[in-house]
Structures are given as C-alpha cells and as structure tokens.
Amino acid sequence: MICKSLLFGTYSIYGISNKNKEIERNRGRMGAIIENPSICFNMTAEENLKEQYKIVGIPDEESLYEILKIVKLENTKNKKAKYFSLGMKQRLGIAIALVGKPDFILLDEPINGLDPEGIIEIRELILKLNKENGITFLISSHYLDELFKIATYYGFMDRGRIVKEISKKELEMNLKKRTQLKVNNIKECVKYLEETQIAYKIISDEIIDIYEKVNVTEIVSALSKRNCIVNDFQEKGETLESYYLNLIGGADND
Amino acid sequence: MIKLLRAGFFRLKKEIMFWLFIIVTILVAGIRILTTAHDEPLDKFLYDYIVYIGLFIAIFVSVFVGKEHSEGIIRNKIIVGHNRISIYISNLIISMVVSVFCEFIYIVIMFFIGSKIYEPLQMPISQLSIIILNAVLIIITYCSIFNLISMICSEITISVVMSVVIFVIMFVAEMLIGETANQPKYITSSSFDNGVRIIVSQELNPNYPGDDIVNFAKTIYLLLPQGQANLIKDSKLTDSNEIREQMYTKEEIEENIKKLYQMPIYSLIVISVINMGGLYLFSKKELK
Numbered sequence: 186m187i188c189k190s191l192l193f194g195t196y197s198i199y200g201i202s203n204k205n206k207e208i209e210r211n212r213g214r215m216g217a218i219i220e221n222p223s224i225c226f227n228m229t230a231e232e233n234l235k236e237q238y239k240i241v242g243i244p245d246e247e248s249l250y251e252i253l254k255i256v257k258l259e260n261t262k263n264k265k266a267k268y269f270s271l272g273m274k275q276r277l278g279i280a281i282a283l284v285g286k287p288d289f290i291l292l293d294e295p296i297n298g299l300d301p302e303g304i305i306e307i308r309e310l311i312l313k314l315n316k317e318n319g320i321t322f323l324i325s326s327h328y329l330d331e332l333f334k335i336a337t338y339y340g341f342m343d344r345g346r347i348v349k350e351i352s353k354k355e356l357e358m359n360l361k362k363r364t365q366l367k368v369n370n371i372k373e374c375v376k377y378l379e380e381t382q383i384a385y386k387i388i389s390d391e392i393i394d395i396y397e398k399v400n401v402t403e404i405v406s407a408l409s410k411r412n413c414i415v416n417d418f419q420e421k422g423e424t425l426e427s428y429y430l431n432l433i434g435g436a437d438n439d
Numbered sequence: 440m441i442k443l444l445r446a447g448f449f450r451l452k453k454e455i456m457f458w459l460f461i462i463v464t465i466l467v468a469g470i471r472i473l474t475t476a477h478d479e480p481l482d483k484f485l486y487d488y489i490v491y492i493g494l495f496i497a498i499f500v501s502v503f504v505g506k507e508h509s510e511g512i513i514r515n516k517i518i519v520g521h522n523r524i525s526i527y528i529s530n531l532i533i534s535m536v537v538s539v540f541c542e543f544i545y546i547v548i549m550f551f552i553g554s555k556i557y558e559p560l561q562m563p564i565s566q567l568s569i570i571i572l573n574a575v576l577i578i579i580t581y582c583s584i585f586n587l588i589s590m591i592c593s594e595i596t597i598s599v600v601m602s603v604v605i606f607v608i609m610f611v612a613e614m615l616i617g618e619t620a621n622q623p624k625y626i627t628s629s630s631f632d633n634g635v636r637i638i639v640s641q642e643l644n645p646n647y648p649g650d651d652i653v654n655f656a657k658t659i660y661l662l663l664p665q666g667q668a669n670l671i672k673d674s675k676l677t678d679s680n681e682i683r684e685q686m687y688t689k690e691e692i693e694e695n696i697k698k699l700y701q702m703p704i705y706s707l708i709v710i711s712v713i714n715m716g717g718l719y720l721f722s723k724k725e726l727k
Contacts, residue, residue, distance in 0.1 A: 212520035213519065219511070223512055223515035236449055240443065241442070
C-alpha cells in the first residue's frame with residue numbers, strides 16, 4: 186500500500202496522507218524491497234545501480250561505489266545479477282534502495298530463502314545502515330526470532346490487521362522471564378512461595394516456575410531448611426513465537 | 440518522464456532482444472536483396488519489411504516491457520514516485536523509437552545497396568513521403584497494441600505468446616478481409632494495342648458481396664495495421680510504371696493513392712483508442 190501497488194486503503198508518509206498529491210515528493214525519501222528485489226538480471230551490480238540513478242534522476246553517480254562497498258558487492262565487477270546468490274541479490278536490492286539516500290526503507294520478507302550466512306549478512310547490514318546512516322527500516326517477516334535480534338518496535342498482524350504495537354522494552358517485559366526449579370518436595374516449595382508472596386506456577390510434580398526476580402542462594406537455602414532440595418534451576422522466558430500465538434489466539438488450537 | 444526514458448534507453452543497450460531485432464532486420468534486408476529479381480524498380484522492395492516487422496515488434500516489445508513486470512522494475516519505478524501514465528508512455532516511446540529505427544535501417548540498406556542493383560525509384564517524392572509516414576504510423580500502431588498487452592500481463596511468457604498470437608490473427612484477418620475488401624465490382628477483360636491497354640468488356644462480378652459489405656471490409660482493412668502494410672506495398676503502387684499502365688486502370692491506381700492519404704487518419708484513431716484503453720487498464724491493475 187505504501188508503495189502504491191495496491192489501490193485501496195489509506196496511509197501517510199511523513200505526515201502526508203496518500204490522498205494528498207504532495208505525498209509524491211516524500212516518496213523520494215523512501216526505498217523498498219517488496220517480495221523479490223527489483224533487479225535487472227542481465228546487468229551487473231554496477232549497471233543496476235546506474236539504472237536506478239537514472240530512474241531516480243540523480244545525475245551524479247559518485248556514491249555508487251560507496252553503496253556497493255556498504256553492501257559488500259564491490260568485487261562483483263562483470264558478474265551479471267542472474268548469477269548472484271540469493272543473499273547477494275537481496276543485498277543488491279538494498280543497494281538499489283539506497284540510491285536515493287532514503288531515510289526509510291521498507292523490507293518485505295528480506296531473509297526468505299536465505300541460508301544462515303545470508304541471514305547474518307542481511308541482519309548486520311540492516312543494523313549497520315540503521316546505526317551509521319540513520320535509516321529507519323520497516324521489516325515484515327515471519328521469522329520472529331530473527332526480528333527479535335534487530336527490531337526496536339513491533340507491530341503484530343493477523344488477517345491483514347494490526348493486533349498489537351509494542352516497543353522492545355515492553356515486549357521483553359511481556360515475555361515473562363522466569364526461574365524454573367526442579368524440587369523433590371513440591372508442597373513445601375509452594376508453602377514457602379505462598380508465605381513470601383512470590384508469584385509461581387506449578388508445572389508438574391517436581392517442576393515449578395517463579396515469575397519474579399529471586400535471590401537464588403536465599404531461596405535454595407530457605408527450601409533446604411524445609412527438607413526441599415532444589416535438583417535443578419533454570420532461567421526461562423516465553424518466546425516471541427509463543428507470545429505471538431497467544432496474541433492471535435493460536436494457542437487455543439493446540 | 441525524461442528520467443524514465445533515460446533509464447529505459449540505458450537498459451536497452453543491455454537487452455539482447457534489441458540487438459537481435461537489429462541483426463534480424465539486417466539479415467532480412469540481405470535475404471531480400473539476394474532472393475529478388477533485380478530488374479524490378481526499387482519501389483517494390485524499399486519498404487516491404489513493413490509486412491513482417493509486426494512479428495519482430497511483438498517479440499521485442501513483449502520481452503523488453505514484459506521484463507519490467509517480471510524483474511519488478513515497474514514496482515520500483517512506482518516506489519520512487521513515478522506515476523503509471525509516465526511509465527506506460529515511456530515504455531511506448533522506447534518501443535516506437537526502436538521499431539522505427541529498425542525500419543529505417545532496412546530502408547537505408549535497401550536504398551544504398553538497392554539503388555545500385557535494382558531499377559531506379561519511380562515513385563514521386565510526395566508519394567514516397569506519405570508512404571514513409573504511413574509506415575511509421577503502422578509501426579506505432581503495432582507498438583501500441585503490444586505495449587498494451589505487455590503492460591497489462593504480469594507474466595512475460597503470456598505477454599510474448601499473446602503478442603505473437605495477436606500478430607498472427609491480424610495477419611490472417613488481413614488475408615480474409617482483404618479478399619472481400621478487394622473484390623472488384625466488375626470483371627474486366629482487356630487487350631493490348633501497341634502496349635496500351637484497351638478494355639473490351641466489363642460485366643458485374645457474380646461473387647461481388649455488395650457495396651455495403653465491401654465498404655465495411657475496406658474500413659476494417661484500413662484499421663488493421665497489417666492491412667495498411669499490404670496496401671503500402673501493393674503492386675498498384677510499387678510495380679514499374681510500364682506494368683502498372685498495362686495491368687491496372689487509372690482509376691484503380693488513383694484509388695490506392697487516395698487510400699495512402701486516408702491511412703494516417705485510421706492509424707491515429709486506432710493508436711488513440713488503444714493507448715487510452717491501455718492507460719486506463721494499467722491504472723487499474725494491481726501490481727504485485
């Protein structure tokens with residue numbers, strides 16, 4: 186929608202509504218890769234960027250080699266884009282998006298089909314461009330764990346609608362980090378937790394989750410006085426995936 | 440639009456189909472020179488490429504413009520702020536420039552080599568000029584049709600197949616409609632006296648379908664780019680003066696010349712309708 190591919194709905198870019206013709210001026214401040222990167226397979230990386238310079242209308246191609254260096258494609262020389270790996274194509278797509286010196290780039294499923302090395306390359310590139318060039322990225326992806334490594338603000342969507350928008354800080358809090366204990370006397374453990382008003386959840390006859398930050402030494406010592414031995418102790422947290430499933434009600438289907 | 444044209448011409452240099460189009464044009468010119476009788480006037484061969492060029496335009500335009508969809512170039516242009524009208528028209532202009540350029544390559548080869556081996560040009564300059572204008576308009580009509588198909592179809596393979604099929608349909612339609620459109624009202628028998636044709640008798644053609652049908656067929660024939668292409672290279676215009684005087688009446692020749700001056704109007708109507716339709720359909724198309 187933001188990229189004018191679809192004809193319905195409303196949105197705004199830098200505060201200007203899509204109903205206002207002035208929005209076209211703001212499009213120069215953004216870049217995008219929707220589904221597959223828009224690259225000419227018969228051309229080299231350099232030629233693709235030159236093509237983009239002409240489309241955008243920038244006569245000076247001085248920054249071309251700098252962009253190739255940023256995306257680590259400076260050594261591709263005469264290699265045509267059709268012979269690039271998927272990761273290289275994605276990086277070339279980002280390079281093309283960088284031509285107009287945007288301060289906002291939209292990436293749609295940027296790591297789909299990439300091998301682990303390719304995923305790391307794209308992640309590092311996004312983080313670098315964000316930190317060094319001040320570019321804001323809007324990334325849509327199904328790879329929640331990967332998003333958790335780079336995103337600072339999240340929007341969860343279900344059936345075409347945003348169901349939740351949340352900052353990383355709030356999300357981390359909501360992911361309920363907890364301490365899981367494996368004990369030999371669950372009744373005594375529960376008694377202790379009740380007395381000390383610590384939030385808990387019994388998982389099984391031997392396992393209990395504590396939802397507060399606790400002093401491990403103190404709790405182990407206190408339980409041992411009650412003949413409750415702590416056999417195992419782990420820090421656990423809810424994953425982004427399970428958080429998302431709970432958000433959209435997917436957990437009910439389990 | 441200038442930015443889009445610059446980008447398009449830059450991409451053109453890397454497009455294999457563009458270079459193939461030029462090579463094929465040169466080959467066709469060469470084959471025509473080698474396989475035709477050299478005792479005919481140059482008029483007969485100077486622009487007969489116009490009959491076949493439609494097929495090559497179909498392939499070139501559908502591949503060149505089709506790649507804009509398959510490689511996401513159209514989407515990219517819209518993202519950076521170009522509007523759909525500019526994108527459509529810029530592709531049309533590039534297609535037209537390339538196609539007219541190839542036609543002129545053919546004419547130039549034919550003219551420079553042909554003027555040394557064929558009989559000299561007999562046609563007056565005014566007639567030659569109107570024929571060249573018509574040839575250019577025919578090419579623009581072809582480009583409009585195939586640009587429309589390629590801008591509407593997201594799949595390059597479908598664009599290519601549809602474009603070629605439509606050219607073949609026009610080719611066949613020209614033959615079928617031409618048969619009706621060119622039906623003479625009278626069957627004339629004539630003889631020759633000292634090289635001068637004398638009409639002996641004229642009777643009504645029993646197969647003549649009627650004025651209304653023939654006039655309708657003539658209109659459709661003039662609307663078809665293939666029909667116009669065949670009119671341009673019609674022997675009533677291109678044969679030697681001697682043969683034309685023997686084979687055709689003055690009225691028949693003048694009627695063909697009259698059509699030459701009508702053809703631009705028909706071409707402009709077709710070009711306008713196709714491009715307006717194409718712009719409308721493309722503006723409504725969802726791009727993925």
